Amino acid sequence: SQQGEEDPQALSIQEGENATMNCSYKTSINNLQWYRQNSGRGLVHLILIRSNEREKHSGRLRVTLDTSKKSSSLLITASRAADTASYFCATDRGGTSYGKLTFGQGTILTVHP
Amino acid sequence: ETGVTQTPRHLVMGMTNKKSLKCEQHLGHNAMYWYKQSAKKPLELMFVYNFKEQTENNSVPSRFSPECPNSSHLFLHLHTLQPEDSALYLCASSLGDRDGEQYFGPGTRLTVT
Numbered sequence: 001s002q003q004g005e006e007d008p009q010a011l012s013i014q015e016g017e018n019a020t021m022n023c024s025y026k027t028s029i030n031n032l033q034w035y036r037q038n039s040g041r042g043l044v045h046l047i048l049i050r051s052n053e054r055e056k057h058s059g060r061l062r063v064t065l066d067t068s069k070k071s072s073s074l075l076i077t078a079s080r081a082a083d084t085a086s087y088f089c090a091t092d093r094g095g096t097s098y099g100k101l102t103f104g105q106g107t108i109l110t111v112h113p
Numbered sequence: 114e115t116g117v118t119q120t121p122r123h124l125v126m127g128m129t130n131k132k133s134l135k136c137e138q139h140l141g142h143n144a145m146y147w148y149k150q151s152a153k154k155p156l157e158l159m160f161v162y163n164f165k166e167q168t169e170n171n172s173v174p175s176r177f178s179p180e181c182p183n184s185s186h187l188f189l190h191l192h193t194l195q196p197e198d199s200a201l202y203l204c205a206s207s208l209g210d211r212d213g214e215q216y217f218g219p220g221t222r223l224t225v226t
Contacts, residue, residue, distance in 0.1 A: 033214060042115065042203055042217035043156075088156065099144055099213050100169055103156035 006089055006104045014112050019076040021107040023089030024069075030094025032065055033101065034074050037086045046074075046087075051094075079111045116140040117218035119204050125224045126194065134189040134221045136204030142216070144209035145187040147179060150201040150220070162187065163209050194225045 006023050013019055023032070031050045035043040049056045049065045049072065056063045062075040076083055086108050090101040116139045126132050138145065147159040161169035162181040176198075178190040187204055201220045207213035 035217075040201065040220070040222065042117070042219045043205075043215075044115070045214040045216065048214050090156075099146075099163075099207060099209065099215075100158055100161060101215065102158070105153075105155045 006087070006107045008107060009105070010108045010110070012110045012112065013079055015079060015081055017079055017111075019079050019083070019109055019111070021074045021087050021109070023072045023074070023104055025072075025089075025091045025102075026070065027091075027093055029067075029091045031092045032063075032072050033090045033092065034061075034063060034072075035088045035090060035103075037088065037106070039085075043088065076109075079109075081111050081113045083109060084111045085109060115216045115218070117204060117206055117216050119202075119218035119221050121221060122219065123222045123224075125226060126191070127226055128194060128196070130194075131190070131192040133191065134202055134204075134223075136187040136189075136218055138185055138187075138204075138206040138216070138218075140206060140216060142206040142208050143184050144207045144213065145181060145184070146205040146207075146215065147187065147189055148203040148205065150203060151199075156203070160189075191223075194223075196225050199223055199225045 033048045034046040037043045047058050047063050049063050060077045065072045086106045088106040090103045118137050120135045144163045149157045159173045160179040165181050180188040203220045204218040205215040207215045
């Protein structure tokens, strides 16, 4: 599997439900970032979690990071139809590679009204 | 609007054409990036510029030629492309610091015929 691999590949839920997406990676990291992409558009940064952090919140978003398992999860609470998009995790290995993000293939989230 | 603009938004070119993609950021950032997004593949980092200096060329074929005249502008010059080069080309910028989130433009949808 590739660095920054998300699962599930697709997720379909009803408005108001919570959505959880997972990301696994292979190498040590400096930070891990989550991005959202609406169909055919640019990516929007959602949240960044550093390797020494375990959990971070931003509005309805909650991100966890487990460096021992090399995994992260993104939870969107009380989802809305406007949350329908693709979600990507990206890892930054730091050092001489900082800023050189490696992206996963993403999770396609569909929220039905 | 993220403060990163890309032109053109759509481009159709033949394999013998020469064209250029343009990216401009209005955020005062020091690092700029080109990514390629193909269907069913993760976002691929192509080039990185920090303070106008190229710091990454991710084994990109020479038919793609980047140019960064200043820290606000980034170009991708295209010549003798192949149909498999058809993709969404995304530009991004960041402060260039160690924990830099990246701001993406809307992308250029390129079709090579």
